[in-house]
Amino acid sequence: MSEKKIRVLIAKPGLDGHDRGAKVVARALRDAGFEVIYTGLRQTPEQIVEAAVSEDVDAVGLSLLSGAHNYLFPRVIELLREQDANGILVFGGGVIPEEDIPGLKQAGVAEVFTPGTPTSETVDFLRAHCGGGE
Amino acid sequence: MRQDFDDLLTKGRAGDKRAVARLISTIEQGGEESRSLLTQLWPHTGQARIFGITGPPGAGKSTLTNALTKCWRASGLRVGIIAVDPTSPFTGGAILGDRVRMGDLTLDKGVFIRSMGTRGQLGGLSPASAGAVHVLDACGYDLILLETVGVGQSEVAVMETADLVLVLNVPGLGDDVQAIKAGILEIGDLFAVNKADRPGADRTANELRAMLELGEEEKRSLPVLLVSASQGTGIEELCAALDTQYQYLDESGELAKRRSLRLRSELLTLVREGIEQHLLQPLLDSPTFQQSLQQFQARKESPYLWAAEFVTQIKIGGSGCELHES
Ligand code: B12
Ligand SMILES: Nc1nc2c(ncn2[C@@H]2O[C@H](COP(=O)(O)OP(=O)(O)O)[C@@H](O)[C@H]2O)c(=O)[nH]1
Ligand SMILES: [Mg+2]
Numbered sequence: 001m002s003e004k005k006i007r008v009l010i011a012k013p014g015l016d017g018h019d020r021g022a023k024v025v026a027r028a029l030r031d032a033g034f035e036v037i038y039t040g041l042r043q044t045p046e047q048i049v050e051a052a053v054s055e056d057v058d059a060v061g062l063s064l065l066s067g068a069h070n071y072l073f074p075r076v077i078e079l080l081r082e083q084d085a086n087g088i089l090v091f092g093g094g095v096i097p098e099e100d101i102p103g104l105k106q107a108g109v110a111e112v113f114t115p116g117t118p119t120s121e122t123v124d125f126l127r128a129h130c131g132g133g134e
Numbered sequence: 135m136r137q138d139f140d141d142l143l144t145k146g147r148a149g150d151k152r153a154v155a156r157l158i159s160t161i162e163q164g165g166e167e168s169r170s171l172l173t174q175l176w177p178h179t180g181q182a183r184i185f186g187i188t189g190p191p192g193a194g195k196s197t198l199t200n201a202l203t204k205c206w207r208a209s210g211l212r213v214g215i216i217a218v219d220p221t222s223p224f225t226g227g228a229i230l231g232d233r234v235r236m237g238d239l240t241l242d243k244g245v246f247i248r249s250m251g252t253r254g255q256l257g258g259l260s261p262a263s264a265g266a267v268h269v270l271d272a273c274g275y276d277l278i279l280l281e282t283v284g285v286g287q288s289e290v291a292v293m294e295t296a297d298l299v300l301v302l303n304v305p306g307l308g309d310d311v312q313a314i315k316a317g318i319l320e321i322g323d324l325f326a327v328n329k330a331d332r333p334g335a336d337r338t339a340n341e342l343r344a345m346l347e348l349g350e351e352e353k354r355s356l357p358v359l360l361v362s363a364s365q366g367t368g369i370e371e372l373c374a375a376l377d378t379q380y381q382y383l384d385e386s387g388e389l390a391k392r393r394s395l396r397l398r399s400e401l402l403t404l405v406r407e408g409i410e411q412h413l414l415q416p417l418l419d420s421p422t423f424q425q426s427l428q429q430f431q432a433r434k435e436s437p438y439l440w441a442a443e444f445v446t447q448i449k450i451g452g453s454g455c456e457l458h459e460s
Binding site: 004005026027029030031032033034035036037038039040042043046047050051053054055056083084085 | 163240241248
């Protein structure tokens with residue numbers, strides 16, 4: 001119990017029903033020793049932020065294949081800031097066009113993992129950013 | 135640090151979920167911090183009603199938690215939920231999915247939900263769940279619901295943490311009530327058969343009643359209710375039955391007895407941890423102990439005698455490490 005477990009919320013914002021990718025990522029993170037909180041489909045950004053705060057997670061991973069990422073990802077970040085919870089890392093994945101990524105990063109999304117990226121990259125990324133205590 | 139906790143506690147009592155979340159994380163971290171927080175919380179605890187809900191995986195515990203909570207919210211109670219899912223013994227990781235069924239509650243200011251992994255603890259709860267219950271209690275949640283891991287037979291730990299235990303079963307899990315083993319039957323104060331919208335629920339309830347009658351001759355008969363968590367049928371009745379059962383436990387003195395036993399076991403755990411950390415660990419780490427181990431193995435010394443002498447040393451105030459130092 002001494003070593004701090006990394007806790008990650010994996011969420012599907014909006015009306016997008018594609019959940020395979022989110023589940024694949026959730027399983028990969030579990031297998032890497034993380035505690036993954038999965039909230040299921042069709043969550044509003046408000047619900048996601050409320051859950052992230054209550055669960056006191058280190059990071060929130062958003063999965064979106066519907067194309068609504070340019071609105072939903074920044075909205076989650078904005079709400080986290082309002083809750084004074086901007087210490088929580090936000091990252092994402094799914095079908096996200098290359099040209100949208102710089103804008104998302106500008107908005108505060110730490111990293112975006114698109115189809116075909118091995119899940120080990122996400123694991124390494126989280127270890128690097130959430131590993132050292134804070 | 136103390137100031138810090140004070141501040142979080144004040145905010146938590148005012149319904150600030152972030153503060154409550156932080157306090158629970160402190161408990162999860164364990165160690166000195168957690169102990170000092172619990173000490174500070176202690177005078178503020180003992181107010182909440184603590185209900186446990188257990189039963190086989192997929193029985194609908196999370197869905198029922200969602201439904202029951204809405205019922206309690208309608209009567210104005212603040213509800214805290216601790217939902218436990220299994221941690222993989224191989225990787226230490228976990229997928230905590232109980233929230234999937236509780237989406238309705240997420241934005242309710244009067245409901246706090248926390249997911250926990252078992253983190254190696256047997257018995258269906260998490261090492262930090264008892265402490266998290268204290269946090270929610272001190273933060274003024276009137277009712278605390280503990281959803282155990284659904285293994286169906288070993289979640290008896292919930293009995294040591296909750297005032298009252300609801301055991302959930304479902305039709306169609308194979309042979310009669312086999313999914314619910316004897317140990318689980320004994321910890322129930324109340325039983326419900328979920329998925330009453332499905333065929334066979336009546337039969338499962340009757341089998342359960344028959345099994346309960348076999349075991350409990352002197353005790354009053356325990357209620358078995360039919361509900362459908364996803365359709366919302368039978369929920370108000372179950373809510374009322376939980377109330378009645380709680381009142382019965384309270385009035386009969388059983389509640390006070392359980393709480394006193396719980397305190398006793400919590401205290402014993404703390405003392406054992408202290409003994410392990412301060413008396414046993416130094417011994418295990420000492421070079422003389424390593425030597426003694428070799429002596430045991432060579433059958434030159436007896437571990438039985440050694441252990442007895444160790445305890446004697448401790449009793450007269452030594453550390454135990456001076457044994458066989460010569
Ligand atoms: C399977 C599939 C479906 C299945 C979904 C089953 C399910 N439960 O998931 C079904 C048949 C139901 C379906 C339906 C639809 N689909 Co569809 N579907 C696909 C398809 C072929 C594959 C998606 C998939 O499961 N991939 C496998 C998983 C493992 O990969 P992944 O999700 O991409 O995840 C990986 C990465 O993206 C990343 N990742 C994903 N999420 C996250 C999150 C985090 C935090 C991280 C770190 C990483 C990460 O890691 C994963 C592993 O590498 C894609 C096309 C494609 N090639 O992507 C279209 C696609 C996503 N669908 C599409 C559409 C349009 C639809 C429909 C609207 C079709 C319709 N008109 O009805 C519906 C909508 C359904 C709904 N309710 O939302 C479009 C979306 C277009 C867009 N973005 O503009 C796509 C891109 C097809 C296309 N080229 O047009 N679909
Ligand atoms: N038919 C039916 N399905 C239900 C009912 N309650 C829950 N379920 C379903 O049973 C599955 C498991 O529910 P969940 O609450 O996650 O069970 P848990 O593992 O015991 O927490 C889900 O698919 C629920 O939708 C019910 O009353 N009737
Ligand atoms: Mg559950």
